[in-house]
Amino acid sequence: xxxxxQRQDLGVLLFVANRALEQRAFDAVVAAGITDITLAQAxxxxxxxxxxxxxxxxxxxxxxxxxxxxxxxxxLERAGYVERVPDPTDGRARLVRLTAHAGPVVRAADAEVQRxxxxxxxxxxxxxxxxxxxxxxxxRDVTDPWR
Amino acid sequence: xxxxxQRQDLGVLLFVANRALEQRAFDAVVAAGITDITLAQAxxxxxxxxxxxxxxxxxxxxxxxxxxxxxxxxxLERAGYVERVPDPTDGRARLVRLTAHAGPVVRAADAEVQRxxxxxxxxxxxxxxxxxxxxxxxxRDVTDPWR
DNA sequence: CGAGTTAGACAGATTATCTGTCTAATCTGG
DNA sequence: CCAGATTAGACAGATAATCTGTCTAACTCG
Numbered sequence: 001x002x003x004x005x006q007r008q009d010l011g012v013l014l015f016v017a018n019r020a021l022e023q024r025a026f027d028a029v030v031a032a033g034i035t036d037i038t039l040a041q042a043x044x045x046x047x048x049x050x051x052x053x054x055x056x057x058x059x060x061x062x063x064x065x066x067x068x069x070x071x072x073x074x075x076l077e078r079a080g081y082v083e084r085v086p087d088p089t090d091g092r093a094r095l096v097r098l099t100a101h102a103g104p105v106v107r108a109a110d111a112e113v114q115r116x117x118x119x120x121x122x123x124x125x126x127x128x129x130x131x132x133x134x135x136x137x138x139x140r141d142v143t144d145p146w147r
Numbered sequence: 148x149x150x151x152x153q154r155q156d157l158g159v160l161l162f163v164a165n166r167a168l169e170q171r172a173f174d175a176v177v178a179a180g181i182t183d184i185t186l187a188q189a190x191x192x193x194x195x196x197x198x199x200x201x202x203x204x205x206x207x208x209x210x211x212x213x214x215x216x217x218x219x220x221x222x223l224e225r226a227g228y229v230e231r232v233p234d235p236t237d238g239r240a241r242l243v244r245l246t247a248h249a250g251p252v253v254r255a256a257d258a259e260v261q262r263x264x265x266x267x268x269x270x271x272x273x274x275x276x277x278x279x280x281x282x283x284x285x286x287r288d289v290t291d292p293w294r
Numbered sequence: 295c296g297a298g299t300t301a302g303a304c305a306g307a308t309t310a311t312c313t314g315t316c317t318a319a320t321c322t323g324g
Numbered sequence: 325c326c327a328g329a330t331t332a333g334a335c336a337g338a339t340a341a342t343c344t345g346t347c348t349a350a351c352t353c354g
Contacts, residue, residue, distance in 0.1 A: 065342070070302070071342080075340095144167070219310080
């Protein structure tokens with residue numbers, strides 16, 4: 001018994017962990033002197049793939065509407081962090097890509113994520129952090145209908 | 148090698164899992180006919196304890212400012228889902244409590260969370276779902292400076 | 295080719311969120 | 325027990341994020 005009740009807070013735990021990581025990464029970007037970007041913009045930018053990603057896909061992955069994603073991409077474009085190029089495989093679509101100007105942002109964020117993960121591993125052990133990763137990866141089949 | 152790169156997406160995995168659970172719970176509430184509540188409001192409401200919780204604490208737990216939390220609580224109060232009573236132990240504070248009117252919402256959400264967790268257990272196994280819970284709980288020491 | 299679908303743009307409205315300031319109540323050290 | 329520091333929350337104002345709805349151009353498939 002108690003099992004059910006205990007698990008009720010899994011949502012909170014997921015939220016807290018996610019938010020802590022996100023906040024640390026964002027704070028590191030700000031600490032690196034980049035202040036013309038917001039958290040919501042960063043969330044979307046973080047999902048841009050190496051070869052560019054469509055606005056629709058960004059919207060799906062960030063769980064916002066196309067309109068919202070398009071709005072945020074527009075801000076990022078205006079600030080010079082991304083560019084939109086025609087998708088050669090689909091005349092309707094445009095690929096959003098990171099520009100060279102985004103390099104420092106990406107590096108600052110990635111470095112901080114590494115640091116946070118190191119702290120987490122320090123706290124719960126490498127092995128269990130790996131387990132966490134694996135379980136969540138498996139869970140993705142159920143939690144992420146899209147990809 | 149590869150280890151680092153692999154783990155980079157832990158943030159995404161946490162996000163996806165959290166969002167899936169949250170969305171399912173919220174959709175269930177809407178499906179139960181409760182449509183005068185928003186996701187942001189529900190997020191705050193979900194953190195109200197059985198004996199009431201202060202706005203400041205709700206703000207901390209939901210990771211928003213006091214002002215934002217107060218605003219959302221105000222909407223909830225207006226819709227009759229919560230009430231604010233003076234905190235007997237602190238003259239400055241007021242406790243936000245769920246009203247009887249919130250009962251159906253809580254039940255609908257809780258029931259759906261149970262269902263989702265059952266699906267997750269189905270997919271990755273009871274044991275691993277327990278592991279996930281434990282690891283995240285341990286991690287909370289590091290990810291949740293407050294509580 | 296034609297019906298249905300998809301990508302994204304455009305317009306308009308609402309909601310969520312923040313910074314800043316203020317008052318009242320509480321806590322703390324002398 | 326008082327003065328300064330802190331905390332809870334209210335109030336005001338501004339901005340950012342997000343949604344629903346509609347439209348056009350481009351793709352897909354039978």
